[in-house]
Amino acid sequence: MNTDNPKPAGKPTPAARPTPSARPAPAARPAPAANKPTPPPARIEQVRAACGHMTDFPVFDDRRDQRFREQRRAKTASRMCADCRQKAEVERNIQAEKMKEEKARKKAEQAEAQAKAPQGQAAKPVQQRLPDGSVFHVVYDAAKTQWSGTLTVPEKGEFKASASGVFRLLELLDRHYWQAVGRAKEG
């Protein structure tokens, strides 16, 4: 399905992305030419495109594009030919489609795995609070720019740690407790 891609596959996009080095003419003069029909090229030359194929290069009347002709030529030579651009675009669309499918497949797999997961694993982290009466005692040492402190848990003992930040310290103490009671804290 291709509903959210506004560009129909396989249609070449002429000059959609100008390269910074070789931008063709009209920027300088605002376009009164917009309403006039484009005059046909004076002749068509062949230029070797980046893909190695020869590609048509329209050359216009000197008055019209003498100034920017070589820039246009360089740009034509720096791009792939129209056929190859079209193929590349089709290829890109196919790749994008594949990636989308892959993503959807992974998501479905994850959802399935989650549905199958043992209930205990999902339910466990709900209640991991410190026991009643737990006490943090923290002190800042300005010389060391360090917090150190203890967490005292009734019937479990005292846990010590230090850290540069007070929240980090509380986290460390908390973690020490959970390690001591044999459960890694989740979340």
Ligand SMILES: [Zn+2]
């Ligand atoms: Zn080509």
